[in-house]
Amino acid sequence: MAKPTPLSGFPELLPEQRFVEQQVADTLRHTFELHGFAGIETRAVEPMDQLLRKGETSKEVYVLRRLQEDSAEGHAGIGLHFDLTVPFARYVVENAGKLEFPFRRYQIQKAWRGERPQEGRYREFTQADIDVVMKDELPFHFDVEVARVMAEALSGLPLPPLRLRVNNRKLIEGFYRGIGAADPQAVITIIDKLDKLPEEQVAALLVSDAGLSDEQAAQCLQLATITSTDTSFVERVRALGVQHELLDTGLQELSAVIDGCAAVRSDRFEVEASLSLARGLDYYTGTVFEIYMVGFEFLKSVGGGGRYDALASDGRSTYPGVGISFGISRTLVPLMSRGLLAADRKVPSAVLVALVDEEGRADSDAIATALRARGIPCEVAVSAQKFGKQIRYAERRGIPYVWFTGADGGHEVKDIRSGEQVAADPATWTPPNDDLRPQVLIKETEQ
């Protein structure tokens, strides 16, 4: 075959990069499971009518057909899912009788969108979602729980600092109602543009499209400037002098989420009440989230979510939920393509067992077996080249140790980074824990 070229929008990773992605998924999964979230996978495809329920995404859907498909077969059509929420909603309704509610689930899977590829936006991408759904009613404390679980999971990742921005729809809607806005949803939609348009333009839109007075528009923009990493935002909102019952509820809820994440906060992980955050989608009804990677704000949000009072409904029951999605490809691929993130070796092996001659292969295999029995990944040299060549073989792959057997049957292991070589017994020798598996190396960028 001629040398193939990459497909734009379908990033693939080298082994030393895939190791990082795998470790990120493992870390997330470990935290999710510690909190009682069960993992599921849904099929990659959904019926087209499910995928097209939200009209705005229709242009991005990949439609499937079998190459030899007889159109008489009458397939209504299936397509690849473009997120993990639509399939999850369908899975919940389909299996409602077999699931226990509240249903805490995580899902780490690929999704596909046919949109124009650009950095951070791919046609194939992996994301990690957590959601809690219940039947009919979902207590508010789950909003705090999903925020805390995702914050805890993300704060353990080998990434630049992340920022979880939180707001509450009730808070902003109550505020807009409190100042007399006739159509709060219109205000939300316009405020959501603050990260794309200059403030004056947003103010003009609030007047022209949401029917606000100049003063009302100014009040909305004042609210949007408020951010805090603790609950001091409450006082600042109160200082604006607006009264509404829904605003009170929203302030309480947002405070509870911010307080609930206090233990996770660090210089690697920020949690911030951010009152400009609106998230345009109209199915959010309370808490809303967005995740940003510090220094990579040009990627826009790398995750988000919120509370929705009807994820799904089957006529008899509705299933309210709250969840957050984190974009694994969206964060990792830009870091990797800049050379900022990779594992320190290309293979899992911690040890290369050298080969004296081909007749000695069984002996080298036995050493490798003894090491593996104690959880030490290793491989045996391909051929009985000169030891210098075998050491260079290990070097090229980043394997830290080479194991030698002397003519007298004695064993020695060499740390090829330091050159130190010591006598060792395959039944007991163990490398330092940090050498057992590849380590993730991240270069911090100048900011």
Added chain:
Amino acid sequence: MAKPTPLSGFPELLPEQRFVEQQVADTLRHTFELHGFAGIETRAVEPMDQLLRKGETSKEVYVLRRLQEDSAEGHAGIGLHFDLTVPFARYVVENAGKLEFPFRRYQIQKAWRGERPQEGRYREFTQADIDVVMKDELPFHFDVEVARVMAEALSGLPLPPLRLRVNNRKLIEGFYRGIGAADPQAVITIIDKLDKLPEEQVAALLVSDAGLSDEQAAQCLQLATITSTDTSFVERVRALGVQHELLDTGLQELSAVIDGCAAVRSDRFEVEASLSLARGLDYYTGTVFEIYMVGFEFLKSVGGGGRYDALASDGRSTYPGVGISFGISRTLVPLMSRGLLAADRKVPSAVLVALVDEEGRADSDAIATALRARGIPCEVAVSAQKFGKQIRYAERRGIPYVWFTGADGGHEVKDIRSGEQVAADPATWTPPNDDLRPQVLIKETEQ
């Protein structure tokens, strides 16, 4: 939405089933990595011309198009991969300059085929592949290695006994040449039908289609009856009195693979030289493998592979390889749909921390945090129902322990299976190891 119905051929798992699938994948991966195999994933799609290189599979390919695609965009067309070998070959050639050879890789991913769904054959399925490829030349000892690694990985799975059948193309081709067959490949293709057609019919085909005499056909069928779980097959082949250099090489190679797997053999895992095994695909050049699940032979093989002397070629170099693929969906889904395989709980939680009243939620959260800090998955009760109801909540999910805080602030933990309740400290109490994570339950079938 109306209650959705499953899509035929796209099996989905409940959380207690998905846990088993995840554990199977983890076990495989752990063994693969111990042996120095690096994990990769390839994109789900390949250009159609890659997918159609083997004509026979063309009818099974799912072709993709974007819903709003302008045909003027000039996409040559992409489709979903139908195995992990075609994408791997493409990945190797595309990244040859960045990979180190021998390249040992494992790949655990989904693939899609539009074939008619039946038990064990799905339109979406997960498989686990290992392969070793080199540039230009691949020493034979890698055949032994991949057999041993896959055998070791499979023998650790919570499944009915598995059987790895091994044969060697050189052995049978040498034998056929030795008896004077003019077209050994035609003989191989017909012998490959032995698991579908009665022996007499295969004999007739050998005469009519491969040009053998009745006596030659009888010799081929005699060879095909030979099986052994040790190297005694060599003597039985020699007793047939056929001489050919290629036969000698094949006997040596097959013996080496059978010997190399000796340490893995158990009553849960058989390795068998099976001289009827041919595998129809004409790219195999030496060792060939198939995997069967004992008691589920009607599924046919649940995995297979072999040595190919040209997995891929970029004009300058060829990349010979040897590999085995194991069908995860193909083995697990039939067991699960029969109710033979599931985890013993629906959630990862080992402990439900009970709630006295809503004001006590922060205290219950603190207990949960202390348990999680020591790796114990747990969840806090949804609401302060009567303790009997909270215990039933745990029971329905299979959570083995419920944690209570007394009015005096004392802690007790109840094993709800035995009813035993003991005083416990959240900073030190640990459940038995077997209770920490869900356990896989497998019912053996009558055979």
